[in-house]
Amino acid sequence: MDGRLRDDEVVVGGDARQRYYDSSGYGRPLEENRVALSRVEAAYLLFKGDMDSVVRDTPGSRPEADETRMGFREFLADAGDEIATRFLVYADLRDRGFYLSPAREGWVDAPRSNADFVVYPRGKGPWDDAVLYRVRVVGERADVPADELGDVVLAVVDEESEITYLETDRADLRGSSATDLPAGVPADLLDDRVLVWDPPEVLHHRGFYGQPLDDRDGDRDSALQLSLVEAAYLADDGVLSLGGGAETVRERGRAVEGERFDRRLRVYRALRERGVVPKTGFKFGSDFRTYADVESVEELGHSECLVRVLPADRVFSPRDLALDVRLAHGVRKRMIFALVGPNERITDWISVGRLTP
Structure with missing residues (x-):
């Protein structure tokens, strides 16, 4: 015919x-x-x-x-x-x-x-x-604008005509982590972190904020180290009291990270407001790793997601997406991209993972 x-x-x-x-x-x-x-x-x-x-x-x-x-x-x-x-x-x-x-x-x-x-x-x-x-x-050499992802499967054809399928969806990260925190806890800004010398126990052991300065012996009175993102968030909410207030921490964050700091702070706040605990994702090549249900540090499970914070106009290469997805899959986590637009507005949460049709 x-x-x-x-x-x-x-x-x-x-x-x-x-x-x-x-x-x-x-x-x-x-x-x-x-x-x-x-x-x-x-x-x-x-x-x-x-x-x-x-x-x-x-x-x-x-x-x-x-x-x-x-x-x-x-x-x-x-x-x-x-x-x-x-x-x-x-x-x-x-x-x-x-x-x-x-x-x-x-x-x-x-x-x-x-x-x-x-x-x-x-x-x-x-x-x-x-x-x-x-x-x-x-x-594999094409440009993929971030705002074209979500509710679509990318079929990436590499130079040897092998096909990799990447499923992209809109993510809705939610959790049940919530802790009542005290107000006005004294803290000091030192270089690119903030130290709380006499931290209330609830701050780390229930809220999972910061890292004890030396907790190898189980000393709960150890000073608590906070990242600049954590400290800015807590200072904004009145939990921390430090010289210059929250703006001093934000200024230090911008000095060491540039405009990326404000994007990360915006996403950090959004995750906390959704009941999700974000912690540094540096070991995994991301901005945050996240825990949906934290009751105490002693009963902490594995993190579920890796989050990268990116400007909303980001253009991916398929190779970059494949690297992120491969890494997340290798540590049994879900890869999420938080897209932040003008005025620090989060425009989308995009989940990307490998797919076998």
């Missing part, structure tokens, strides 16, 4: 609707049992031998006997760079047993600009009202 290339789709007649759409979810149905296939769908059918050739349909074309028929190789070359990586992902998902459609007008309702394909659950197809994944195809 042959198809005719018209503009950006391949139209197939005869019993094409029954053969392609009704039985296997290819294309979109037209009148008289015809179907329209996207270039990627047509390329896959040619590759599998389920369609014989494609003929370019142009005004004033030569008689059918003289028309040049394109097989898979010629058709793929004719499309140029437009479908090369998308074909690889389409073929991989089809070979895994999924039906999928191009995310474009006519094929799916309300297509999204950040997706190339809509993938249906196994056993479902374009005639069902069910979507499993929305997939965006990128090469």
Whole structure:
């Protein structure tokens, strides 16, 4: 069976609707049992031998006997760079047993600009009202704006045509960690940290703030070291009393970190307000590691998430995303990106993880 290339789709007649759409979810149905296939769908059918050739349909074309028929190789070359990586992902998902459609007008309702394909659950197809994944195809050297992530699967095609699937969702970090703290606790700013010389026990052992200066012998009267982010948060809330107040701590934070400090402080506060305890994530290459349910330091479990704080206009490379996800997966944690826009407003929380479709 042959198809005719018209503009950006391949139209197939005869019993094409029954053969392609009704039985296997290819294309979109037209009148008289015809179907329209996207270039990627047509390329896959040619590759599998389920369609014989494609003929370019142009005004004033030569008689059918003289028309040049394109097989898979010629058709793929004719499309140029437009479908090369998308074909690889389409073929991989089809070979895994999924039906999928191009995310474009006519094929799916309300297509999204950040997706190339809509993938249906196994056993479902374009005639069902069910979507499993929305997939965006990128090469390993592509730019991926942060504001285009969330509710989409990135299919990253590397230079050897291996495909890595990264699932991105919007995260809602919530916990049950909450502690009533005293007010006006004396503290001193020393270099890039704050020391509380006579800390109330609740500050560290219940609230999980700071690190005891020397707690190897279990001495609960040890001075408590606070990071600048922790100290700024506590000073803002009136828990700490130090010379110059909270603004002095923020100024020191900006001096050592620049504008990054204000973004991190904004996210730290948001996590605490959500009942989540953030602690430094330096060992894991992130800004914070988080604990959702802290009752006491003695009964502390493992942290659940790694959080990186980034400007909302951040543009990722797929390689950077893969590195972060690999690290988080290796320590059994969830990778979260907190995006902070103008005026220190958190615009989104994006979760990214490996996916095996």
